[in-house]
Amino acid sequence: MTYKALTIAGSDSGGGAGIQADLKTFQMLEVYGMSALTAVTAQNTLGVHGIYDIPLDGIAKQIDAVFEDLGVDAAKTGMLSQPQVIELVAERVRAHGLKRLVVDPVMIAKGGASLLAESAQDALREKLLPLAAVVTPNIPEAEVITGKKIAMLDEMKEAAMYIVKQFGAAAAVVKGGHSEGAPTDVLYDGEQFHLLTAERYATRHTHGTGCTFSAAITAELAKGRTLLDAVHTAKRFITLAISEELGIGAGHGPTNHWAYWRAEQVKK
Numbered sequence: 001m002t003y004k005a006l007t008i009a010g011s012d013s014g015g016g017a018g019i020q021a022d023l024k025t026f027q028m029l030e031v032y033g034m035s036a037l038t039a040v041t042a043q044n045t046l047g048v049h050g051i052y053d054i055p056l057d058g059i060a061k062q063i064d065a066v067f068e069d070l071g072v073d074a075a076k077t078g079m080l081s082q083p084q085v086i087e088l089v090a091e092r093v094r095a096h097g098l099k100r101l102v103v104d105p106v107m108i109a110k111g112g113a114s115l116l117a118e119s120a121q122d123a124l125r126e127k128l129l130p131l132a133a134v135v136t137p138n139i140p141e142a143e144v145i146t147g148k149k150i151a152m153l154d155e156m157k158e159a160a161m162y163i164v165k166q167f168g169a170a171a172a173v174v175k176g177g178h179s180e181g182a183p184t185d186v187l188y189d190g191e192q193f194h195l196l197t198a199e200r201y202a203t204r205h206t207h208g209t210g211c212t213f214s215a216a217i218t219a220e221l222a223k224g225r226t227l228l229d230a231v232h233t234a235k236r237f238i239t240l241a242i243s244e245e246l247g248i249g250a251g252h253g254p255t256n257h258w259a260y261w262r263a264e265q266v267k268k
């Protein structure tokens with residue numbers, strides 16, 4: 001059986017985040033990867049040097065071409081850039097009846113560049129979140145979505161629940177990468193909370209961690225795994241990818257997309 005996943009996101013020329021991180025992650029989890037580009041960024045580990053949006057009809061045609069021929073078991077969104085892109089993606093997701101949608105509400109790159117216009121925040125909340133099987137904000141993104149400050153674990157829990165109850169997402173994971181101490185992520189699945197904890201690695205090479213984490217959830221959902229199983233696998237995938245840093249680039253380098261697969265081979 002060949003499982004298929006689609007990423008609707010921006011290109012990172014540096015290969016650590018965006019479409020490139022997503023496709024590498026799908027591949028390493030043995031899922032066939034497909035892409036619909038929303039924007040092309042000229043980017044490396046030092047920052048974003050240019051953003052070139054793809055015309056709306058080009059985005060729609062990529063999505064439709066993939067659904068109409070190959071089929072999609074699960075999809076994720078990453079950088080959506082503009083409100084019209086969010087509206088279009090929401091409309092195509094509904095038209096194709098896609099159920100397993102992971103929304104990574106990408107807003108700001110690690111270097112500080114804005115990857116989502118402020119005017120797109122309402123469209124994200126109103127149009128896309130209701131279609132999500134799971135939303136994966138980091139702490140600053142969860143603060144923007146909910147309009148509430150998050151300093152402690154209890155507030156991460158409140159934010160995850162608020163995103164589900166207020167905006168109609170089926171589930172939310174508020175990621176703890178930006179907190180202090182252990183990087184604990186909070187999953188609210190509509191009924192219960194689940195905490196996922198790992199060791200914190202002192203490294204500057206965390207470019208694309210959010211993209212990689214949400215892509216791993218998407219790949220596992222494409223295989224028909226439960227959300228809880230998918231999030232657990234994604235946590236292991238990203239923790240290994242961060243712990244075995246590649247050390248390339250002069251700035252925030254990429255994570256190691258081989259690490260999980262190699263660890264699994266050793267187990268066999």
Ligand SMILES: Nc1ncnc2c1ncn2[C@@H]1O[C@H](COP(=O)(O)OP(=O)(O)O)[C@@H](O)[C@H]1O
Pocket residue numbers: 137138139175176177178183184185198199200201202203206208209210211213235238239242
């Ligand atoms: N230094 C780190 N050590 C271990 N895990 C981390 C570290 N930084 C982030 N993570 C984990 O990586 C994943 C992505 O989180 P985060 O960095 O918050 O997302 P984003 O890239 O969207 O800002 C989460 O599971 C988070 O807990």
Ligand SMILES: Cc1ncc(COP(=O)(O)O)c(N)n1
Pocket residue numbers: 009010011012017018019041043078079106108109110111115206207208209210211
């Ligand atoms: C095209 C693109 N998409 C997403 C991100 C966010 O990735 P991160 O916040 O992990 O640097 C990025 N830098 N570039």
